[in-house]
Amino acid sequence: MELQTEKISKEILDNSSEEISVGEFVFLLMNCKNSSASKNLSLTELLRYGHFRLWLEDQDETHPENPLNRQTAARILHEFLRIECGLDDLQDISSATQLKDLYTCRVCTNHIAQVCARGLMHPQEIQTSEKEELIFNHLEVMKKSEALEILQKVKVVIKQKCKQL
Secondary structure (H helix, E strand, C coil): CCCHHHHHHHHHHCHHHHHHHHHHHHHHHHHHHHHHHHHCCCHHHHHHHHHHCCCHHHHHHCCCEEEHHHHHHHHHHHHHHHHCCCCCCCCHHHHHHHHHCCCCCCCCCCHHHHHCCCCCCCCEEEECCCCCEEEECCCEEEEEHHHHHHHHHHHHHHHHHHHHC
């Protein structure tokens, strides 16, 4: 699956109402930090790099065509910011504790809490019989437009981190 970066960029931007794949998201995320480093790399090479650096998992590298769900996006975002950008975890994640489904996946809890507390991903409101509640909605597949909004916020976080150095 050797895709060139121009082709990926054009497809993502042209079809922003469609679902985004894991590979497309990784490509865009890597370009948030350093577009020159990834310009000459194929998607396969970017995925291998992310896996080697431990911010991607086996399934991300072997199945980049899989649709990106919110849980996977949170994991990739959190690990990328921590490992590639040197961003420390927030100590105060109290804003994320209001999510009714925060502990649905214990392994993902910190990833979700960190991206929500930073304002990179937002909870969703659902109406129950008694009241409105906030959920993360782990397995909802993301649209390209939502991913692009998140990545705009990531660029701001990265820019702020670079100013601190």
